[in-house]
Every structure is written in structure tokens, then in C-alpha cells.
Amino acid sequence: MSASAGVRPAGTVRIGVYLCECGPNIAGRIDLDAVRDALLAEGGRYRGAELVVKRYGFLCSGPGKQFLTDEIRDNGLTHLVVGACSPRDHDSTFMGVCAGTDLNPYLYRIVNIREHCAWVIDDPSGATGQAVSYLLGGISRVLRQSPLHERPLEVNPDVLVIGGGAAGMETSLALAGNGRRVVLVERGPAPGGCMGSSSAAAEAVRRHPDIRILRESEVSKVIGFLGNFEVEVTRRDGPAETVAAGAIVLAIGSRTFEPTDDPDVSYGPDDDVVPLEAMERLLAGGGEPLLRDGSPPRSVALVHCVGRGELGYCSGSCCARALALAARLRAVRPDMEVVSVHRDLCLPGRGGTGILDRADASGVGRIRALRAVQSGNELAVEAMDGTPSKRRFDLVIPVPGTVPADDTGRLAAMLRIPLDEQGFFREMHRMVDPSGTATDGVFLAGTAHGPKDLRTALRFAGSCAGQILTRLVPGERLVPEVKVSEILEAYCTGCGNCREVCVYGAIHADPDRGISVVNEAVCRGCGNCYGSCPSGALRTRHFTNEQLLREVDEALRRRVPVLPEPPVAEVHP
Amino acid sequence: MNSIVSRLDASAAVRELLGWLLGEGRTDAVLTPRRLPEDGSCDLALLTAPEGLDRAEPLLPVMTTNAGQALSHLSLSGRRLTAVLKPCELRAFTERVKREQGSFERLLTVSFVCGGVFPLGRVLSDGPDTLAAAALEAARRGETPAGVRETCAACEHFVPTNADVLVSSGEDGCRIHLCTPRAEEALEGFGGERVDTAPDPAGIERVLAARSAARAELYRALPVEGGLDGLIDLFGRCVGCHGCSRVCPICYCLLCDFESAGLEGDLPRFRAALDERGGLRLPSGTILFHLGRMTHMSFSCVGCGMCSDACPAGIPVAAVFGRTGGRTAALFDYVPGRDAEEPVPVTVFREEELDDIG
């Protein structure tokens, strides 16, 4: 077995170890002078390397950063270790300091002796001992780190929008122009979606010089990353085309739940039951509601929450649409009884109140029921206090919830985005990044993200546009992740484990050489592949097993006394 | 040469010596073969406490792995180490030190006049205890035990030249020779009568003669002369497992050139070969591997015999490499592992070289 270079570094290596007092936080509990002496005593371990160990008040302060800069220059440091706080606080600060000198920021390491030692170990000697062990671990790890260099990339500001519905059009209009082109891929004959192809938005999209519409087309293949996607679009009436784009917006909308799939709803073709959307289109076209036998209905019931039990969620927008339709029905036929059958009424915000008031004003009746079972035109209703009643309505309109579009699974696999429990695309973070996805550069607009009302759908479209306008600026350059995985061609046999587990599609096969290859611009250094590789052929830079294991070996070498278990009460439940 | 007389047999004497060194803190750890009676097998052990020595069998006539290979990595640590090495293991370690794979700095080497080791198969069938007894009996008689590895029976370097401590057995126990200042310093204060003797030359001459004859006979039987046909006869049975390079103490590469992607065939190349020749042997490159390994390391081959022992196809690899390597080294009058200062021939350029080839 060969000696690894790490054990005996070649050439003069000078490691600077700087211990931050952090006011009382560290110096108050850890004896930094004892730490310095212990480290210098152990210095001999790193053959051929000199150790400089100093303490300072506040390394993160302005003067502190200047002190570090001078130390790096004056001592000609080749490696830097900072014993201070959590990397989440000041890792970037100290990397910034290194960037200001000619020491590569990746030949530096922060060792958390505050949250991991000072704040959690009461007995000072125990905390000091632990700090020494962690710092020794940090030194042995930094010795095995290699310099990494950021390579900024030219950005393609253009955007590909999939889906020409309300959200897709809104996004396209918000993004097109000012040096940015949009390609709108629409599966149907023309953009418009629920707003209709003759709507103002559809007209604006058609006329916009920077929006190119690909009708009756579908996305079939996507490779690339934020700033540099290549999307293959197959067209029904033309050859497949490869579109270059810097970002992709998924605005494929959604479908409504099939009413008869709800066990409480059953009707046949000869019942007078009309789906909500059909009735909306009929009225929008100026038509009148008529029964199958042509006669005008005397009583209409809109049954809310169809499918909510099966879906497990309230779609939040169907109550408003139902009551708006009910009000229009009353306006068209003031003599017709229109009743809305619901349990809860989900009408959030001022808009919701407006719709409710207009419905009440136009005389829409409301029956609140624990449960409503529809068979044909007859409704068996269980009131809130449990009393059952049955009634027949000339016309029944089931109001179903929203379900994912049928193309969701295919596109999700293609774009490497997981689905959530309800089958919609899973957003990056439900609260602080709802329109982003796990694949950086792919955004969710409208009901592709989940059920919502039209205005929120348009706001989601605006949010995608906002993310793209502020992150994908023409002429600016993007700096991709540097701590990426690399595959050593000599060792790889191309088995593909890494390709299977890569969630960003950053690894592809090279059949001629029989190996897998990492696209370093797409890789985000998550390390999934590193864990999956059965051979030693793949490693993630800056987090190689060698570095991690040597850090642990070194930290445990002095066998720190096992810490006493904290009393149960203190443990944060 | 300053020596210590011991009434014990050589193995027990060395065990006592190791126990003393550990007890006195003269060394941090010792490396020695060990018997595992509960499993009926044995292994090479690194022991850091005297208590672990009860099952140690320093002169066990078995080589589960060449200690020179196992030692190389350990010798780079900061700890002081005492290693019991058979002469070929010491020479193998010396060859590795020449290639930056080990260091003598903190090492005390204990070696002995080696009677040879039995093949692994015999350990399986007879068990380590009977083999140890057979070897001890032969050592007393100053002969090579029957049934040892064919390369051991043919080995002429059975007396270590550069060990710190050399143990030679006799009828009435054994002698512990302190060959270097390091040995003197390490064993300063170790009990036992001190005399000035050297290993018994006469016995050595007798064994040397027997082994030279065995070696000549071994090499004569090898079908190496008949070009490709000879090679097919010799390496035909090879299944390409590269076990021989794996257990060889000299082969230290993490990825052998003959396992790398560079020499791997692919369908287009096989198809072209198919057109030229009637048939194609698969997996390809088995014989190429042996010839390549031979060029890379055979001049450093110390003839320990691990490769033949490990070969699942029973190919006499050790004999072939020993013969070819020996003749190559002789061109440069080089003996692998004889002396740590002697550079490896391929790494040195000398004006007057190989004049008798051209």
C-alpha cells in the first residue's frame, strides 16, 4: 500500500491558526493560551510544516479582518485555520478575507469552538481540551484540501415558458423585452387557457415582438443548468427543434377532479347534471341554462367540495367560482331558485367577501351541510346538526377541486423535479421559495404549483418573472458551485449508480469510453453520487472521504473524556 | 559479532525478546506471525502489549502475507516498531523503502536463518502447530524442511544480510546476534550470556549447495524457451485475477497499468482482431499482464513465493519471475533488497552498462 502524500506534505507548508476570543463567548470559557501551547506542542506532527498560532479579539470585525489579511501576507501562509464561531455566521467572511490575499479561499477552514465547545461544555478544562482536538482535526483536514477556482459563466437571458394559459402568458409578458426573448410552448392550438384565446392577454402575447409561440408542441428533452438550458421541443406539424434558454417556467396549469370519482357523487348521461366549467362557458357565450328536454330549470343546486375527501386538500378557489356562477345564474334567470350546498365556505381576503356579498344580494340560497350525497338530480343532505333531508333539483352543478395536469409526471422526470404528496411539482420551499424548484433555473407559475385562484396564479407568474429578472440579467455572469463531484476516468467502469441518484441530472454516460462524466457547471456538490459509488472512482471536492476521515481520526486521537449526558429537563424537547 | 546465547528454541527466544522490548518500553509495537488455535489458522499481528505475545510464533514457517508489504505503511508512523521478518520479507521491505513506501527510521528488524515456509494449502490441511514442529526439527538438523514452497527450497538468500538482530538456531537452542549499533542500543540490558560468534558457516554452505541444485532443477523444468507456445503452456491457465500482483510485496501501485482503462479492449478493437485472427481469447490481456509485470518489477523479485501460493490456477509464477528477475538483476550485479543504499537499477543511469548485451 502506497504512502499517501498527505502524511508527509512536500515543500514548506505554513499553517496559520487564529483563535477568536469573540468577547466573553469563547475566551470566557476556553483558555486560549493553553490551546495555543497545546497546538504548538503538537506542531511536530505535521512533518515539514510550520504552525503559527495567535489569538485575537474579534476576527469578524473590520480590524480583525485586516489583522488576518496582514498575517497571511507577512507569514506567507499556505493554509489558514480560524477557531471561532459557526460557519453559518462567518465562513463567507473569512473566505472573503482569503480572496483578498493570494491564499486560495479553499485552503482555509473554520473550526467552530464556540457553539461546539464553549457554549455546550460547562467545565472549562473539558471545553479547552475539546477545542484543541477540534482544531487538530481542522488542521489535518485543511492540509488535505486543494485549491479550487471559481469559473464564471456567460448567461443566456432568454426564457422558455411551458404552457400558454393565464400564468404562462403573464410570465411571458412580464419577461419579454429589454434584451430578453421568450419562447412559449403551447400543447393546444393557441395560447389562452381558461382566459380564452381571444383574451387581451392572448392578443398581447401574439403581437409581442420578443415572444415566439410554438403551437401544438411539447418539450421532449431538457439538459443543462440555470443560465444555459437546451430544450428539445417536438412539434406536431414540423421537425423537432432545440431551443436555448437560461430559465424554464412550468405553467402547464391543472385539471379539475372528475366528479363521479367522488363516492358521494353519482349521475348518468340522462340526468340534468352539468359540470361547472361547461356552465361557465355557456353563460360567458350568452347562452341560457336549459334542461336536456329543452325546458328551463326551476331550481339549480351547486354542490361544493366534490372530491375534497379523496384529494385530501381544499382547492381554495372553487367556492369563489361557484358563488360567482350562482350570482350570474340568478342575474340571467331571476325567477330560478339557485342554491349553493357547502360545508365550509373558503373565501379568504377582501375579494372573497365581495363575491359572497354579490351572491347574497342576487338571492343565491345557501345550505350548510355536514355531508351531501348526490344521485342523479337528487341530493341527500345531512345538516350541521345532523338532521337528514332529501330534495330534487332540476339542475345540479358539481363543483370539483383542482388536480395536477396529466403531463406533470413526465415533465417532472425530465426536469428532475420531485412531486409532492398531492402529485403537483414539489416547490423548493413551501414558504420562502414557493415558485422555485430543486432544479435551479426551473420555476413554477400558476396552478402547476398547486390549486389557487386566478389572481394568486398571476402573482406566482410575477414571482417567477421576478426571480428570473433579478438573477438572469443579460450580460451578467453566473458563478456555478465549485465544490462539485469529479470522476476519475482511470477508475470508473460506467455502472451508472451515480447517474441514478443525481437529482440535478448533472452526470451523463459516455458510452464510447464506458464511463460516467460530471457536468461541473450543473453539479451542486450535494454528494449523493459520492455515497452511491461502489468504487473509489468518484469524489466530491472539498469533502473527500480522506479529508473527513483524517479530521475525525485527528480529533479523536487525544481521546477527549466522554461528555456527561445533559439532565433530561434541559434537553430542548 | 556481539551475540547472546539462549537455551530456548529460536521462536521462543524471539518471543521473549519481543516481550522484553515491549515491557521495557524500548518499542511501541511488535510485528510477528501469530497462531489462531481457535480457528486453526494463523495471521500476521501487530502487538502493542506484552500480554498479546502468548500466541505469537515469530519463526512460524508460514507466510499468510509478506510482512515487508504490511510493514511498509506502518513504518511511516511516528511510532517505534520492532518487526520479525523472514529474510525475503526484509529484502522486500528494503526494496519498498527504496521506492518511498517505507522507512527504517524508527524500525528495529529481527530476522533469522530461514528454513523456508510451507504453502498455504498445507496450513489448511496440517494446521500451523504441526508445521512449526516440523520446521523446528529441520532447523535443528540444519536442513530445509520437506514440502516447503518450491522457491524456498531454491532460495539462496536465506541468511539476512542487513538485519539489526539475527537469530540462528543450533542443537542446544539458538544465538541472538546483534549486527548493528541500533540492535546493541535496543537490547542493552537484555539478560543472557554475551559471546562473540557468527552464524555457523559450515551449516550454511551445506544448505546453500542443496538449494542451488534445487533451483537449477526448478528453472530447467520451466517451458519458457518455446516463444508464444511456451508462454501459453506456462500462463495458459491464467484467469486474469491479478492475485499474484496483489500479494506481491514489490507491486505497490494503487491501480496497475494493466487494470487501467488504457489497455482495456472494446468491441471495435475486438472486431478488428477477429478479422485478422481466427480466434480471440477472453478476457483479453492475461498473458500481456504477466509480461508487463515482469518488466516492471521482476528485477526486484525477492522470491518469497506468495504469487505461486495465491494463484488459483496453480501457475508457477514465482519460479518464472525468480528466474527472469534473477538473470536481469545479475546484468547489473544487483541483488534486490541486499542493501538499502543500493539504488534500483532502472532508476540509475551509468555510462558503462549492458555492454555484454549488444
Next chain:
Amino acid sequence: MTGDPGSGGAAFLLPVGEGPDGAILGLLAGALESGAVDALLLPVPLPAGDSFAWILTRDPAVAAGGRPLPPVMPVQGARALRDLTRKGESDVRILALMRPCEIRAARELAKLGQVRTDGLLLASWDCPGALCSKDHVADPDGAGRRFAGMIAAGSPDAGGGVRSSCPGCVDFSMTDADVHFGLLGEQDGALPVMAGSPAGRTLLGSLGLTPAAGTARWKLRAEMERERRETSRRAADEAAGSKLRGAEGLLSFFSACIGCRICRAVCPICHCRLCHFDSETPRPDPDAFFDGAELRGGASLPANRLLFHVGRMTHMSLSCVSCGQCSDACPAGIPVADAFGFVGRAAREAFGYEAGRGDGIPHPLRTWRRIEPDGIGGLVRDAEPGACAHE
């Protein structure tokens, strides 16, 4: 298991003449001459006659010297296929004749991207087991005679001296081969040849063989043999299970190991060029190794031998086809295949996965499914089918 020829939908009769070896060679040569295939891959005896090598050839004369039913398996056939087809493409159509465990290993390797099966026809035969290589090298003729008896009886017990994993092998007959020679079904001078796939059927059809009326006899004898093998497999698993109990069991099972890694090198499934357990990761830093040794009073060398075996088990035992190659090649005589076979069967059962099937079911470690094992033995049925995008 006796794969029904249904998928290929055809069975033919091959006159045996003076022996199955010659008959099969004749069929192979016929396939070559008729242009149905461009090259043959089959075992050919070495000049010394004490072993065999896989030879790929287009020359019928070379093929004629081949030995379709070799008594030993020096190189696992899937390793030869791996070396041949792993990289690059070519339109050469190859017919390879191998034992069922070699075919299964090749199917498994296809899933791992190591064997390319397009343009490849795999033929297998009812295997009575494989003799130990060392016995064959010692006495080739004696071994040959014993094996001929085993072929006739179709069972390992007839000759004796087979590898430890052969008596328990239940997949000794037709499994996922394009063509299968049903030696067990030999009846009045002819043996049934089944087509396992449409490609197999077109090949056999093109050779002008007379269609077989049925394969009932072959199925019956194969079923009876399978029951016998099933009982010895259970016994073998029993024994392995008790020996491998806990860390002490593992330590003593592998105590004679010398760390030569030959078991991995000869294994068809282990395809990594640099095994994780030889990479820099597990290699101890000298000082750290000493620390560990001091804590335990000593250490055995070479280091990490048990880590290598248990680690290899976790990496590949789901794909283990129990061909016994590792036990056959181990210089320290350790029955490695008994341990890997036992662990592999338990692991596959937990995942509900069968190794060596060309069924397109992804390897359990390469796919995420909601119905994952809830611990060895039971599968957790999640309410809804996997919502994973890759499903």
C-alpha cells in the same frame, strides 16, 4: 426453475448422435455457416488439456475444437462478456454458449451497464454442476470422466467433487437464455432445444431443426432435480446461517483470509476497477491505525480484511448468482460462496428482487420505491403507488 419456452414459443429436437457435446457443436457450427450469427463464444480446451479458455471465433475450424459442456468454469462466462461488450458498439452478432449461472450473471451485469446485450444471443444447457478447478488441473482425464457421468444423470451427486454452491443451485436449467439445450430431456437419441426469446426462435428456425412435439419429459426431470437441489440449498443455508452468527462468526469464518482480493477479481458481478475497500478511504493513516491497535492491544494484518468481505457483501450480494467462483479461487480455502449466497438470498427476498433476470426491473439499490423493506422480512405497502417522478 424450468423457464417455460412459452416466451420463445418453440422447442426443437437435436439428434444427439454420439454425445451431446458433438451435437451442440454441430448446431453452433451450423449457425455460423448459415450466417445466422457472425461469431461464436465458447470454451475451448488449452493445448495442455488441463483447463479451458473462452474463445471468440468466426472460424468454424476453431469452433470445432471447442468443448460446449466443460467440466470446470475457470473464467465465469459473464466476465468474458463484460470484457468483450462493455465499451463501444459493433454490429457483430455473437452466439455465446454458457452455464445458466453465467447467463444470469450477464443479465445482471446488463443492468449495471457492464454488458451490452444487443447483437448477443445467449445459449445455456442443463448444468449438473462444476468441478473444482484444482482437482481438474491435477487429473484432467479423471475429472472429465466423472463429469460425463454427471451430465448423463443430470445431477451433481452422481460424480461428486463439485463446488459447494452447485448442489444447492435451483436455477440450473433454463433461465432467461435465448436458446436452451434441455440435456435432462434427452429421449430416444434426441434432446430438446428450447427458444427463450423471439431471437432464439428465429435462430433455431433458420437451422432446419425438426420441431419437438412437447417438452414434458424435460420439464418433469428438471422439476424433480430442482426439488432435490431445493432441499440441499436449505441445508446449506442452515449451515451458513449458524456459522455466520454475529461478529465472532464472521471473524472466524474469514480468519484464514490473506487479503488477496482474488474472490472479488474472479467474481463476475464485481466490475469496479478500483474497489472502494482498496481506495484511499478505508486505508488507515499510520498513526490512526496505531491508535486503534493500542486501544485493542493489537491488530491483524493486512488491515480491513473483514471490512472488505462485509463491504463487498453490501455492494453486490443482491446481484450474487451463487456461481461459486469465489470459493473455487480462494487460496486459503474459505467457502466464500456459502456466505455470499446465503446473505444474497436473504437480501433479495427482503427487496422482493430476483438476480439475473432480463426482466427490466431496476436493481433495488438504484431505484427509490415507496414499498421499501420495513426491516428484513416484510415489505411496507404504502397506500398509494410510488409518487416518485422516476417511477
Next chain:
Amino acid sequence: MDGRPAVRDVLVIGAGIAGMKAALMLAGPARRVVLVERLPIIGGKTIKNEESFPNMECSTCMVAPIQQAVLQNPHIETLTHSVLEGLDGAPGDFTARIRAKARYVSLEACIGCGMCWEACPVTLPNEWEESLSERKAIYVPCAGSLPNVPVIDAERCLRLNGTEECSLCVESCAFEAVDLADGDRILERRVGAVLVASGAETMSPAPFVRLGWGTLPGVFTSMEFERLFASNGPTQGAITLRGSGTVPGSAAIVHCVGRAEAGYCSGVCCMAAFKYERFLHHRIPGVRIFHVHSDLCVPGKAYQGFADGSAGDRSGLLYSSSMPDVEVSGSGDSLLVRYPDASGAVAEVRVDMVVLATAIVPDPSSAALAGTAGLGLDASGFVGTADPSGGSMETSRPGVFVAGTAQGPMDIQGAVIQAQAAAGQIASLLDRLRVDRSGAGSGKRPAS
């Protein structure tokens, strides 16, 4: 106004989740952001919740990185303890007058060691903690405040309101960070666009005498309950009743408090109620919990699952046909909640604690800010958008946008989405202005 080059910089008012997200998106080398925050610390309402629905992710894990990013971003000028006093000009050329109120503590020198507020003799109810705990005259609103620098309450500081010559805080500060001579500063900033993200408030239940808040100690508002559960709150997360400090064995959560009076459903209080149910179960095993509710508003794909998630150990969903008639009465520890049930008859439940899920209403300071900036309000007093049905976030005044609860009641997701949309619209507005101002198609204007 025209002819001068369009200014790229942006003013953001309010450093809650919406303001911070928009600021981070807009700030860059070519575009500075001035972030004005009324309170001495940033983070807004989200950092008051220990955990937020539906992920139940602790707010420090979710928001602290965003706060750190804002404070460490060199292109964002964060002005805490400051208010907008005037806004003149038009899109591309606004002049904002900002009053940076005196903090009396230097942001650079202070390290937040706490010696000063320990020395201060004056103790006052802490409004940030809903007056459940006290603070000093020199104080930071809560533990983990960012920036972690105290401010002096000038009215109540003995020295600054002239009561006595006290300077204990100055003497206790080892870093000379306290400067009692500090005074308000009026800053002027030229910006191209403005984003109002000044947030909203939860309605005070004081006017509803029937609910007993303020008179019955066991009745808590939603904000008070959030602070009770907060680990950095007044009781370090222990849910105990005011005064007696005993742990309640049962609790009733009254929904729709103020819905009729406010005139709309806020859409988030139901989810908050189900979150409180989880808080109670988390801290008090075996506690009995009742919801007094009418419509359950849990819209969106993940919300009903969250509500159903804790259904198992819920004691009762009590439907009330008229929420305005819910009454809470009682003495000592036990409270009686009376409500008209489905049939109209009065039902009751006796509990130890009542939590009022109150409506979200405009923040009075938002209304004042709208006045200062000349923005139109909607009927409920929220800052209106010019096109209420469309996606635009622009207010009635061109170049001034709104995002977050300043525009209406919404959840964190809604606030973040609006902030991102507004940031996008601001970016494209400034790009368009820069192009127009530099003359149609004329040469490249050097990057400013």
C-alpha cells in the same frame, strides 16, 4: 425631472419577510437598496412565531439566514428605528426623506453583550413580547435580535426625560457604544422606485367585552400565545396561565375573532389555530383541545393535510352558527365558552385557557405611511394595488409598489410571492426607464 438619468436604486419600507426577500433580490452592484424599518430590529412578524405552518420549521432556521444575508449584503443600506417622512418625485427620480430616529447606541461599536440593559434601573412592559415580559429603558426587543444592538426608549429613560442624572448604561459599557447625546437624523435618498412592505397587525380583541380579553387572565390573543410558546419568549416556551403560572389542562381556540367586524376572512387564522393545537400537544401531553369555529378556511394543497394531521388527539371541533355571539366568562382558573351551535341553541364548554384567533387588520403605521407616500387605500384600509384583479403590484401611485400583508391578509408564502413579483416589476420598470431616458436606441450609457 426629465433629462436627468434615471436612478436605479430602490427604497424598501419594512424589513419583514416580504421586504427582506425583495431587498435581497434587487440589491446588486448596479442597484443599491435602502431598507427602512420602523422597529430597532429586522425580521418582522415571522420571527415572532416559534414555528410556522405548514412545515413547522422553526423561524430561526427559516428566517435567520435571510436576516444575516440582508445585514451582510454590502449593497443594502439597512436603516432600523427609522420611518419615511416624505416621498416626492416620479418613477425613476424619487426623493425620500427618512427620519433615522436616535438609537443612542452605536451599531458599529456595540457587540450586544447586555451589560448596559442589566445595569438600567427602569423596567417597562415589553410591547414586542405583547407585554408578557418586561424590558429596560435601554433594550433589545428579544433574545436573538438582529442587529443585536439595543435602543434607548427616550420617553422612559430617566436621563433623557430629565428625571435624574442617571448614566448607568454608559458606565457599564466597556466599548463606549452608548451615546446619550445622539439625535434624530433626517436622511435624503434618491431612488428610482419604492416598495411598501410595512406589514399588518392582528386585531386587538379589547373592544369585544364578550370575549373577556384583558379581564379574564386565562384568555390570550394569538400573538400572546405565539410568544408563550417561543423558546426565546417570556416563559422560554412554557405554556402557563397569566398570573397563576399553572399549566392549563384544557384549552379552547376561538376562530374568526373580528371576522364580521373586519368584513373579511383573513384566510390564515384557521391554520394558526391548528398550529396552536400542535403547540399545546407538544408541551402539555394529554391536554384537551376544542375549536369553536364556523367556516374552516384551509386553502391550498398542503393546508388541510396539516389540519387533519393533529385531528387524532383533538377533543372537539365545535361548529358555531354565529361567531359574533361567542362569549367567554368565568372566574379564577376555569373559563366557560358559550356559543350558538348548529341548531342555534347555546352550547358551552368549560376550559382552563382560551386562545382568540384574531383577524389581520391594517397596521396604523402603514396607514400613516400611505398618507406620507400618497398611496390609495382599499375599503379595509390596506394599501391597494392599481389593478386589483391583475398581477401588478403597483399601487395607485406609479413607481410605488406594495407587497405582503400591507396589501392584505395572507400567509408567509403569499407575502414572499408578492415580494418576488414586485421585485421583478420594479427591476423591469427601472430597466425600461433607463432605456427610455437614455434616448431611443442611442449609444450605450456607461454603467453608472
